[in-house]
Amino acid sequence: MWKQLNNACDIGAGLWGNTPKSSTGSFWIQCNYSSAIPNKSFSRKVNLLFPDNAYLIEDTGKYRCLIGPYSTHTKAMGAKQQLETQKITSTFIRQTTKTISGLAKTSTLKPISKSKNTQITPAKAPNNPKLNTLVENRVVLNSIIYSFTFNGLQYHQPKDIYSTENMPPMFINEQDNYWSRININSAQKWCRNYGLRLPTYEEIELLQSHGRHLLMRYRWPTEISYWTSSVNPITNEIKTLNLRSGKYDEYRPPALLYTACVK
Structure with a gap:
């Protein structure tokens, strides 16, 4: 049986093998991330090693395995290293900004059998689902960060929309973080999930030309272009903009780019 963490619990950000810049905060080991509860074999290994501090936390329909929290790196x-003795090697350390003094737990979850016939039935969405609450200057569901307000618009940045073990080529390392590259459909869906929308080309062009100090202050990624909601009526391709160079370009929906959402 897995102990389940409340979604409000702070699980920090991945260090990805880097040395922590600060000794403050708490440390987690992320040991798995999948669309199903870990199978019995994996669950048994982890819970035998860590019977009191092995948890699962739900993350946008998936399950993240965490061990901790620990007071030091x-x-x-x-x-x-204990996990590696059990041949569980796809793990990494996460660090929170503040020390975790108490854990908000919910129910317990049973592991599934490792069988080809196992089927996972997705939970039905409520008729009137509530939008996830945005909290300024903190991470919500390990994905969204409110950064700044510019020209009357609140700009939000997703950090790691789809956290997977196979980061490249879906992720780019910038500003000491891994940032998601996603197609236009995923970008639109992600924005709608939080009651936001994609910026128009004119809005993001104004940000690039007059708000670059905010991009630098809040360490936004700028290596590749950003999606917008604007479409060229002649080519039927989507207008995009590189926030670093100011270069205009057009892409078809399957392209993998950065996204920002506004309100």
């Missing part, structure tokens, strides 16, 4: 490294 050294202790977290020790736990990571």
Whole structure:
């Protein structure tokens, strides 16, 4: 049986093998991320090693396996090495900005059997689902960050929409973080999920020309172009803009680019 963490619990950000810049905060080991509860074999190994501090937390319909929290990076490294003795190697350490003093737990979850016939039935969405609440200057569901208000619009940045073990080529490392590259359909869906929308080309062009100090202050990624909601009526392709160079370009929906959402 897995103990389940409340979604409000702070799980920090991945260090991805880097040394923590600060000794403050707490440390987690992320040991799995999948659309189903880990199978019995994996669950048994983890819970035998860490019977009191192995958890699952739901993340946009998927399950994230976490072990901790630990007070120091050294202790977290020790736990990571224990997992490696059981051939659980696809793990990494996460660090929170503040020390975790208490955990908000919910129910317990049973592991599934590792069988080809196992089927996962998705939960039905409510008739009137409530939009996820946006909280300024903090991470919500390990994905959204409110950064700044410019020209009357609130700009929000997703950090890692789809956290997977196979990062490249879906992720780019910028500003000491991994940022998601997604297609236009995923970008629109992500914005709608939080009651936001994609910016128009004119809005993001104004941000690039007059709001670059905000992009630098809040360390936004700018290596590749950003999606907009504007379409060229002649080519029927989507207008995009590189926030670093100011270069205009057009892409078809399957392209993988950065996204921002506004309100």
